[in-house]
Each structure stands twice: as C-alpha cells, then as structure tokens.
Amino acid sequence: MLSMDTPRTVVLCTFFIILTTLYAVHLRARRHKLPLPPGPPKLPLVGNLFDVPSTFQWKSYARWSKQYDSDIIHLDLAGTSVIVLSSFEATDALFEKRSSLYSDRGDFPMLTELMGWDFDIAMMKYGEEWRTHRRLFNSAFNVKAARKYEPAELVRTHALLARLLHSPEDFMHHLRQMAGELIMAVAYGIDVLPSDDPYVTLAHEAGRAFSTGAVPGAYLVDTFPILKHIPRWFPGAGFKLQAEELSKLSRGMLELPFAETKRQMDSGIAPPSFTADSLQALSDPDKEPYYQEHHVKQTAVTVYIGGADTTVFALGTFVLAMLACPEVQKKAQAEIDSLTGGRYLPSFEDEASLPYISALVKEVMRWENVTPLAIPRLLANDDEYRGYRLPAGSIVIGNAWAILHDERVYPDPHTFKPERFLLDGKLNPAVRNPEPAFGFGRRLCPGRHMALSSIWITVVSILATFDINKAVDEQGIVIEPSYEYLSGLVSAPVPFKCSITPRSQETIALIQRAAEGEQQL
Numbered sequence: 265m266l267s268m269d270t271p272r273t274v275v276l277c278t279f280f281i282i283l284t285t286l287y288a289v290h291l292r293a294r295r296h297k298l299p300l301p302p303g304p305p306k307l308p309l310v311g312n313l314f315d316v317p318s319t320f321q322w323k324s325y326a327r328w329s330k331q332y333d334s335d336i337i338h339l340d341l342a343g344t345s346v347i348v349l350s351s352f353e354a355t356d357a358l359f360e361k362r363s364s365l366y367s368d369r370g371d372f373p374m375l376t377e378l379m380g381w382d383f384d385i386a387m388m389k390y391g392e393e394w395r396t397h398r399r400l401f402n403s404a405f406n407v408k409a410a411r412k413y414e415p416a417e418l419v420r421t422h423a424l425l426a427r428l429l430h431s432p433e434d435f436m437h438h439l440r441q442m443a444g445e446l447i448m449a450v451a452y453g454i455d456v457l458p459s460d461d462p463y464v465t466l467a468h469e470a471g472r473a474f475s476t477g478a479v480p481g482a483y484l485v486d487t488f489p490i491l492k493h494i495p496r497w498f499p500g501a502g503f504k505l506q507a508e509e510l511s512k513l514s515r516g517m518l519e520l521p522f523a524e525t526k527r528q529m530d531s532g533i534a535p536p537s538f539t540a541d542s543l544q545a546l547s548d549p550d551k552e553p554y555y556q557e558h559h560v561k562q563t564a565v566t567v568y569i570g571g572a573d574t575t576v577f578a579l580g581t582f583v584l585a586m587l588a589c590p591e592v593q594k595k596a597q598a599e600i601d602s603l604t605g606g607r608y609l610p611s612f613e614d615e616a617s618l619p620y621i622s623a624l625v626k627e628v629m630r631w632e633n634v635t636p637l638a639i640p641r642l643l644a645n646d647d648e649y650r651g652y653r654l655p656a657g658s659i660v661i662g663n664a665w666a667i668l669h670d671e672r673v674y675p676d677p678h679t680f681k682p683e684r685f686l687l688d689g690k691l692n693p694a695v696r697n698p699e700p701a702f703g704f705g706r707r708l709c710p711g712r713h714m715a716l717s718s719i720w721i722t723v724v725s726i727l728a729t730f731d732i733n734k735a736v737d738e739q740g741i742v743i744e745p746s747y748e749y750l751s752g753l754v755s756a757p758v759p760f761k762c763s764i765t766p767r768s769q770e771t772i773a774l775i776q777r778a779a780e781g782e783q784q785l
C-alpha cells in the first residue's frame with residue numbers, strides 16, 4: 265500500500281543513491297591518488313621481476329619490510345601487483361577483518377585446468393563451491409570432531425615407535441609412512457601396507473606434482489594464461505604433455521581410494537572414515553541437503569594433499585630442533601618422566617599435565633614454519649590501508665615466516681626456545697599463539713586441530729622412549745646437520761642424519777607391548 269509519504273520517500277531514496285554514488289566516485293578518485301605501499305624501486309615493464317629471488321622469497325620480503333620500515337610492501341612482477349604483509353596487525357586488519365575482500369585465490373591454469381586439481385579446496389575461488397566444500401570439511405575436522413581421530417593417531421604413533429626401534433636411520437621414511445597411514449585411515453578407512461603401498465605411493469606422487477604446480481610462477485602458462493590454448497605439438501608446448509601425464513595422478517587420487525571405500529561399504533565392511541561417514545550422511549534427511557557425492561569425493565582428496573607432507577615436515581623440524589637444543593630435549597623428557605615414571609606411554613589424557621611438551625610443539629610450528637608464505641590470496645576490489653592504495657587483482661601474501669620471527673613478539677626469534685610460551689611452569693596466554701603457521705582469516709587451515717594433535721602425540725611418544733642425538737661417522741666424528749630447508753610452498757628440512765636410540769630396556773618393553781597389544785585389537 266502506498267503511503268502519503270511516498271513522494272518524500274522517493275526523493276529521499278534518490279538523494280541517498282546520488283550521495284552514495286558520489287561518495288563512491290570520490291573514494292575511487294581519492295584512492296587513485298594514494299601512493300602504493302613502499303617497496304624496492306621498479307624497472308619499466310618488468311618492475312621487480314629480477315629483484316624477487318626464485319627461492320626463500322619470505323626472507324627477501326622480510327628484509328624489504330625492515331628496509332622500508334613498513335609491514336606492507338608492494339612489488340610489481342611484470343605487471344602483476346603483489347602486496348606482502350609482514351605483521352600480525354596487517355594480516356589481522358586485512359585477512360581477518362576485511363575477509364570478504366581478501367579470501368579469493370589467484371588463477372593457477374597449469375594446476376587447476378591442465379593438471380586437473382580444480383577440485384582442491386585450497387586452490388578454489390572464493391564462492392559457493394568453496395563454501396560447500398569448506399563446510400563439509402569443517403563438519404569432520406572442527407575442534408570437537410577432530411578428537412575422534414585421536415585413537416587412530418595413537419595406534420599409528422605406537423607403530424612408528426616400533427619401526428624406530430627396528431631401523432632408526434630411516435626415521436623420515438617412518439614419519440612419512442605414519443602420516444600416510446593415518447590420513448588414508450581418516451579420509452577413507454583404508455589400511456595401507458607397511459611399505460610400498462600403492463595408495464600411499466600414488467598420493468605421494470600426486471602431492472609432489474601438486475606442490476610444484478602451486479608455486480606461483482612455476483609455469484609460464486600461469487603468467488600468460490593464453491598459452492593454455494596452444495596445441496600440444498606446438499614448439500615449447502612441453503608443459504601440456506607434462507600436464508596430461510600429471511593429470512593422471514590427480515584423477516587416480518580422486519577415483520581409486522574413493523572407489524575402494526565404496527566397495528567396502530557395499531560389502532558392509534567399511535570402517536568409519538570421513539568418506540564412509542559423509543556418504544552415509546547423504547541419505548540422512550536431517551543432514552545438510554546440499555552435499556553431493558562428488559563433494560565428498562573431492563574433499564577426501566584434499567585431506568590427503570593438505571595433511572600428509574605438512575605434518576611430516578613439521579615432525580622433521582622437531583627432530584632437527586632436538587639436535588640443535590639437547591637441553592630442551594632433557595627438560596621435555598624430565599617433564600614426561602615425572603608424570604609417567606617411565607611406567608607407561610603417554611596418551612592424550614596427559615596433555616594438560618605436560619605444558620612443556622605443548623610449548624615445545626608450539627615452538628616447532630613457529631621456529632621453521634612449514635608454509636612460510638601460507639597460500640597467497642587475490643584482492644577482489646580496490647582497497648585502501650594505512651593511506652596506501654591496494655589495487656584490485658593484486659596477489660596478497662601473508663609472510664607467516666616474518667610474523668613468526670617478529671622479535672617484538674618472539675624475542676631472539678631464531679633460537680628454539682619452548683620457554684617463551686610458558687610462565688611459572690604453565691602455558692602463558694599472554695604470548696601469541698603461532699597460528700599464522702596455519703594461515704589466516706577465513707581460509708585458515710581447517711585441518712589444524714588434527715595436525716596439532718597428531719604432532720603432539722608423536723612428539724611426546726618419541727621423547728618418552730628415545731634419545732635423539734647427532735649422528736657420528738665411522739671415525740667417531742659428529743655429523744653436524746646443515747639446519748637448511750628446501751624452498752617451496754611447503755618447506756622441508758634438507759635430509760639429515762641423526763642417531764635415535766631407545767632410552768632404556770624398560771622403554772623397549774613398553775613399545776613392544778603397545779605394538780603387540782594393538783595388533784591383537
């Protein structure tokens with residue numbers, strides 16, 4: 265019904281629309297005049313293309329941030345605008361508080377279109393499809409749901425201890441096997457073979473191909489997407505043949521383990537897992553109606569790709585930290601011994617009584633964080649921050665490494681020091697959690713609860729039962745690890761040697777009893 269006020273309302277509305285349009289035009293014009301954030305001088309056309317190194321970019325970004333005294337810097341990579349944020353304040357202000365603008369991902373034509381990884385949540389554009397996958401993921405991996413994986417984590421950790429007893433020199437292989445077993449069990453309910461398992465091998469190769477394709481600029485077609493249309497016989501189109509080969513891995517990873525879980529479900533022998541539970545829930549009328557089978561299939565792969573390498577490399581860093589700081593290892597073992605008296609292997613119930621171990625795990629995540637630049641974002645619209653113009657379409661990078669090595673928050677940041685997280689023997693809530701190790705805002709890693717609990721139980725179990733020391737060569741000379749890392753989206757310790765020996769006859773007996781008990785279950 266029209267009211268007497270209608271003409272007045274129309275005038276008011278028109279006035280309001282004109283005012284907001286004028287304001288938007290004014291804002292755009294004003295923003296256009298604002299300077300870009302500071303950064304190294306740019307050459308014509310190529311900008312900073314030759315300034316940015318091809319490895320360990322996070323260290324150069326952090327150096328520039330100091331040099332220009334700004335936690336937000338700007339680079340131009342041959343026409344692509346790149347913004348790097350190097351403080352908690354800046355990532356909080358943009359990724360967290362303006363998340364609707366800063367949650368998109370850039371285009372990776374090689375990875376998503378040619379290699380077939382378009383179904384991976386981590387690379388998905390910000391929108392409905394991503395939201396559906398993310399909800400499905402969260403329903404199975406939120407803080408409460410992730411607790412149901414603890415028994416599986418404990419069993420796999422005990423199997424790891426038994427393998428370390430047998431061949432300690434292969435510790436990285438054992439850590440990888442453990443992570444592979446755990447994730448295949450959690451995602452698909454598949455029990456993998458103790459070695460050379462076809463699913464783990466496939467997943468490992470697929471994961472490697474994924475990590476290579478996810479590095480910005482790794483393939484020319486990512487910088488010049490038009491190249492994806494050139495025919496495969498064209499000179500220089502080798503990447504298309506390579507993509508065809510690699511896409512077999514993503515297809516295999518998508519289809520094979522999923523088909524196995526469905527086969528087990530049809531035979532009534534499928535153990536609980538993300539895939540089996542989610543497929544069962546599809547037929548439940550009370551559950552979310554919008555999930556479909558392909559969402560479950562695609563999300564299950566993401567569990568493996570997101571979780572396997574990251575967890576293994578964090579545990580590699582733990583071992584390296586024990587070599588760097590033997591006194592930390594002693595303190596951690598003393599805390600465990602004072603609780604268990606060496607009579608039993610620690611379990612998740614002990615977590616609250618072992619604050620030094622929890623602090624040690626936080627320090628592992630901070631010291632050499634696995635994903636130094638998280639995963640870059642794409643800025644959806646023009647924006648303005650601290651008087652700087654941030655152009656739409658910019659790649660925005662959160663330099664998690666710089667934030668976790670900020671001496672204002674973590675004094676003496678390059679030293680491995682779990683004590684920084686403690687006060688009077690308890691975890692100190694005033695010290696900031698190293699959460700940027702898992703990214704930022706709405707795209708913060710959804711697997712972090714499971715990752716942290718599996719890392720915690722592995723760390724406490726190894727420390728309870730083994731001593732980790734530097735290896736010694738045939739001449740009795742100590743082999744110093746290089747403490748170096750390989751550069752990439754996911755940063756792994758350079759392979760190193762160490763000596764892992766059981767702490768006593770009693771701990772050997774505990775490990776054997778745990779492994780035998782679990783085999784009988």
Ligand code: HEM
Nearest residue numbers: 385386570571574575635638639702703704707709711715
């Ligand atoms: C030490 C272990 C891990 C680390 C350091 C890690 C780190 C990260 C980081 C930095 C991101 C990007 C966040 C951003 O864009 O800001 C991410 C995303 C993701 N992670 Fe993890 N992660 C770990 C373990 C896991 C595990 C165990 C899973 C699966 C159970 C997982 C699943 C994912 C998924 C699905 C995404 C994509 C999220 C999205 O784009 O919305 N991660 N992770």
